[in-house]
Amino acid sequence: AKVRHYKWEVKYQFQSPDCFRKLVIGINGKTPGPTIIAQQGDTIIVELKNSLLTENVAIHWHGIRQIGTPWSDGTEGVTQCPILPGDTFFYKFVVDRPGSYLYHAHYGMQREAGLYGSIRVAVPDGVVEPFTYDYDRTIILNDWYHKSTYEQATGLSSKPFVWVGEPQSLLIHGRGKFNCSSPTIGSSDTCNTTNPQCAPYTLTVVPGKTIRIRLSSLTALSALNFEIEGHNLTVVEADGHFVEPFVVKNINVYSGETYSVLVKADQDPSRNYWLASNVISRKPATPTGLGILNYYPNHPSNYPPSTPPTGPLWNDSDYRLAQSLKIKAHPSHIIAPPVETDRVIILLNTQNEIDGFRRWSVNNVSFNLPHTPYLIALKEKLRHKIVQPNPNATASNAIYRLKFNSTVDIVLQNGNSMVPNTSETHPWHLHGHDFWVLGHGKGKFDPMEDPKKYNLVNPIMKNTVPVHSYGWTALRYIADNPGVWAFHCHIEAHFYMGMGVVIEEGVEKVGKLPTSIMGCGETKSLIRP
Ligand code: C2O
Ligand code: CU
Secondary structure (H helix, E strand, O other): OOEEEEEEEEEEEEEOOOOEOEEEEEEOOEOOOOOEEEEOOOEEEEEEEEOOOOOOEOEEEEOOOOOOOHHHOOOEOOOEOOEOOOOEEEEEEEOOOOEEEEEEEOOOOHHHHOOEEEEEEEOOOOOOOOOOOOEEEEEEEEEEOOOOHHHHHHHHOOOOOOOOOOOOEEEEOOEOOOOOOOOOOOOOOOEOOOOHHHOOOEEEEOOOOEEEEEEEEOOOOOEEEEEEOOEOEEEEEEOOEEEEEEEEOEEEEOOOOEEEEEEEOOOOOOOOEEEEEEEEOOOOOOOOEEEEEEEOOOOOOOOOOOOOOOOOOOOOHHHHHHHHHHOEEOHHHOOOOOOOOOEEEEEEEEEEEEOOEEEEEEOOEEEOOOOOOHHHHHHOOOHHHHOOOOOOOOEEOOEEEEOOOOEEEEEEEEOOOOOOOOOOOEEEEEOOOOEEEEEEEEOOOOOOOHHHHOOOOOEOEEOEEEEOOOEEEEEEEEOOOOEEEEEEEOOHHHHHOOOEEEEEEOHHHOOOOOHHHOOOHHHHHHHOO
8 A cells, every 4th residue: 555645735816617707725726626546545645735824724535434533534623623824734544445535625615615626546456346447537516606605604694694595607527607798797807708717628538438437516505417418327336335337317416425427438429418517406597517528539629519408307306316216235245234223313404593593403403613623622521611501502512422333323304494395405424434325215204114114235335315305314324433523414505504413433442633633722722731
């Protein structure tokens, strides 16, 4: 195994990902940032310099379990103090499983400013994957807002509440196209459709070859559907686990999910085809995100002669549920879940009004990140400093404590939002673990009947899973990774407004915490006695 050392500088810069110029956060000048390319068992060291001048930062390695290094999870308020402007922080962790993963900012709503990228971990030498392809490419889907994250965050926490609204554009690997002649946009120096930064993302294929697309989403809000005009997609990987292959015309991807799909370049090679990303599950108010599948040797910038795919009906929740149910473990890569569970936690997802502020909640508790990170507070026995019992509180920073090595089921139940007759889709992401997806269902979860229908035979393991509108999703996992882990909705505004919990297990087994994660809140006393 190798040690791979990356040196990153995080900085604001002007960029026009969708032709509209705004401040974005880049890594070494780029958004999406550099791809981490490694092999199973390698150690990754990211030497991160925060050059944001007036803003803290933290980066989370999404899908990496951080076994033995819970302090490198990069979750501000949970596993570390934020990295101050001007400071350099070292993230060091082992990529212990092959697959496709992500990284992104985990401080405030900073991810939306463009601070994200991908991690690709190859299988060890001599190990073969249960499918073949000629070459692979990474595509991160995203949605894009023109307002700054500060304006959005301030609106969300104001009275009256100001919702972020629908995104202006959908990006395919960092590129989209905003209509600069729309009346809301002023001059050509802030929006310019001929700016090369917003030239469409192009994926070149050689006729007859099969490519593997490592497809993921890091949207702030939108659930997306991805389609390649005229081409089937064979789904083979989900969140680092091999899938029993299935073929779809288009694939639904929720924020925080990663898939690998195989695409064979088997269509008329004399032209190019559209890559299309469409909003689903919310009434779309954002145009289709477009890219180009370029058949070599056609010119990559030749627009396809056809109308781009518009995706499935945005409100067809049965279609989305059916696709979720198709995702099962590959027959030769099944990891069987324990047949019994030690504990069942039911989490109801709702919206609440708390003292006139609009919040998102779990079991009517809206989560606040503490100023003293949980991992440090719990490990260093500052517990009394973070848990202030207040029986009447509806906003809190309470945590779930799991017995080490126990098996836990979590049932995520969707309720209504504050808008009458609507139920949102929430993609939930667990740090530090993969879980088995035991089932998805419609309506209210029945604790007597529904568990009888759980898939205990070949459930897929994932780290992010959607909870569909008016439905429920059941997960099982083993609390075997000492540390403190966030579990939250991956929609940026939802987590920011309280849709998350923190889970603690085996904290006493965590090794000595590096002082580099300390320095904020009550942890000051630990480094300056
Ligand atoms: Cu990808 Cu806690 O997030
Ligand atoms: Cu949500």
